[in-house]
Amino acid sequence: MIDLSKTIDLSTTYLGLKLKNPLVPSAGPMCEDIGNIRRMEDAGASAVVLHSLFEEQITLESNELDRFISAAEEVGAESTTHFPDMLGYNRGPEGYLKHIRKAKEAVGIPIVASLNGTSVGGWLKYAKEMEQAGADALELNIYYIPVDADFTSEQVERQYCDLVREVKSVVHIPVAVKLGPYFSSMVNMARKLEASGADGLVLFNRFYQPDFDLEALEVVPNLILSSQHELLLRLNWIAVLYGNIKPDLALTGGVHTATDVVKAMMAGAKVAMMTSALLRKGISHLDTVLTELLIWLGDHEYDSIRQMQGSMSRNAVPQPQAFERANYMKVLSSYAMR
Numbered sequence: 600m601i602d603l604s605k606t607i608d609l610s611t612t613y614l615g616l617k618l619k620n621p622l623v624p625s626a627g628p629m630c631e632d633i634g635n636i637r638r639m640e641d642a643g644a645s646a647v648v649l650h651s652l653f654e655e656q657i658t659l660e661s662n663e664l665d666r667f668i669s670a671a672e673e674v675g676a677e678s679t680t681h682f683p684d685m686l687g688y689n690r691g692p693e694g695y696l697k698h699i700r701k702a703k704e705a706v707g708i709p710i711v712a713s714l715n716g717t718s719v720g721g722w723l724k725y726a727k728e729m730e731q732a733g734a735d736a737l738e739l740n741i742y743y744i745p746v747d748a749d750f751t752s753e754q755v756e757r758q759y760c761d762l763v764r765e766v767k768s769v770v771h772i773p774v775a776v777k778l779g780p781y782f783s784s785m786v787n788m789a790r791k792l793e794a795s796g797a798d799g800l801v802l803f804n805r806f807y808q809p810d811f812d813l814e815a816l817e818v819v820p821n822l823i824l825s826s827q828h829e830l831l832l833r834l835n836w837i838a839v840l841y842g843n844i845k846p847d848l849a850l851t852g853g854v855h856t857a858t859d860v861v862k863a864m865m866a867g868a869k870v871a872m873m874t875s876a877l878l879r880k881g882i883s884h885l886d887t888v889l890t891e892l893l894i895w896l897g898d899h900e901y902d903s904i905r906q907m908q909g910s911m912s913r914n915a916v917p918q919p920q921a922f923e924r925a926n927y928m929k930v931l932s933s934y935a936m937r
Contacts, residue, residue, distance in 0.1 A: 607896050608903035609889070611645075613847050613869040614736045614773035614799050616709045618645035620892075621860060621904055622885055625801075625851045625872035626651050626713045626740060626777075631698070633705050635882060642885035646709040648872065649702065651740050652695045652725065654716025692725055699732040709735035711775075715742055719765050727769045736773040739766060742804060756788055760795040767796035775799035775849065779806055785836055789844045799847040800840070801872070802833050824875035829853035834866045841867025841912035857891035864904055865911035 609620035626648045629635045636647055695712075702710045712734035714722055726737055739762065745755050759778065767774055774796065780803045782788040789800060810821040830853030837848050850863040851872035863871040877884055901907055913919045 607893055607901065608905070609892070609896075611869050611904050611908070613646070613849065614711075614775055616646065616735060616773070618709070618870065620645045620889060621864060621868070621870045622889060623648060623711075623849070623870045623872045624877060624885070625874045626738065627874035627878070629874070629877060629882070633698075633701050636702050636710075637705055638882045639885065640706045640708050642882050643889040644708060644885055646711060646735075646870070647702070647706075648711040648738055649695075649698065649713055651713040651715035652692060652729075654714075654720060654722065696725075696728055696732045699729060699734050703733040711736045711738050713738045713740050713777075714766075715740040719762060722762070723765055723769050726766045730770045730772050734772060736775065736798075737766070737770060738775045738777055738801060739763065740777045740804065742779075742806070744806065752783060756782070756791060759788075760791050763792055763795040763797050773798035775801050775847070777801035777804050777851070779804045780832055780836065781806075786840060786843060789840050789846070793844050793846050797846050799849060799869075800844075801849040801851055802836055802840075803852055805829075805852055824878060825852050825855075826875075827853050827855050827859060830859055830862065834862055837863070837868050838866040838912045841909045842914040857888050857895050860888065860892055861895055861907070862911075864907050865909070867909040867912040869908070 611618050611621045613621075613623070620643065622644055623646045624630065624639050624644050627650060629639075630647055630649045639647055699710060699712055710733065712729040712732075714726060714729075714737065716722060729737060741759060741762065743755070743758070745752075759776070763774065763776055776792055776797045776799070778788075778792075778800065792800065805825065808821060809818045811817075812819045830850075833850045833852055837850055840848060847869045848867055849870045849872055850866070850868040851874075854860060854863060854871045854873040855876040860871040873888075876888075880887075896904075909915055
């Protein structure tokens with residue numbers, strides 16, 4: 600029996616890093632444990648994105664949020680329940696830097712650090728310290744919900760770009776930007792981020808909507824793991840962006856199987872990131888996906904991952920209208936009532 604791993608080249612590049620395959624666990628709770636990161640490497644992960652260090656943790660360490668909480672305590676103890684226990688979460692900024700060092704010592708694959716926030720603030724200091732701790736790249740996980748009616752879309756875009764530009768000015772490692780799908784002109788925004796220095800774009804961040812507890816009349820957290828149907832939005836925009844911008848593209852959200860990885864590559868992604876599938880099926884699922892990926896490539900006579908990257912992008916298909924209104928009309932007209 601032919602060993603497909605020796606005849607098919609799964610390697611890819613992302614953010615200037617040479618990776619043995621396109622499977623990368625994205626930022627999530629499993630990456631808080633060094634043992635899990637070792638198991639991810641053993642199961643075939645080519646790199647790991649660590650869980651995020653949140654802007655609120657950085658703010659807390661500088662005592663700004665601490666003073667706010669102290670003031671709230673004078674009003675009433677219940678006031679402090681509106682704030683998460685940021686000191687304990689992910690062990691705080693200093694603990695996060697130690698975690699990077701331990702991860703680098705434990706595994707041989709690239710380690711991507713993750714910063715989650717919206718303002719410059721302490722990001723610059725910790726972005727630089729993450730680089731010094733050994734991070735091979737940095738992912739800016741920008742999670743921002745614009746609710747101020749006076750804050751324009753132009754200001755929102757400028758905030759993203761200013762953040763990328765400032766971070767790039769203090770680090771030498773590659774910087775990727777993880778963003779949501781809700782920009783009015785995604786291609787234009789991608790080009791603005793490219794001009795600001797972004798080395799890669801991660802599509803897309805999942806914005807978690809809170810739920811209502813009707814008995815307690817409270818707004819409560821609500822986390823639903825991704826499903827495969829979420830892949831389609833990512834495929835569409837990566838296929839549109841491929842060839843129109845220079846930053847590498849990473850697909851995250853909805854990647855559960857080897858065929859999902861194939862679709863991501865054909866759209867134009869350099870890596871396919873997953874977390875929900877690993878939470879459901881365990882870290883060993885990485886090995887299953889890699890095995891099935893090799894079988895699929897062999898059955899369809901592909902010699903390498905690079906051979907297929909971008910082959911189904913908007914610039915490559917004979918009918919680019921499939922990504923536009925023509926497909927919209929065709930889908931609607933093709934649906935039949937049962």
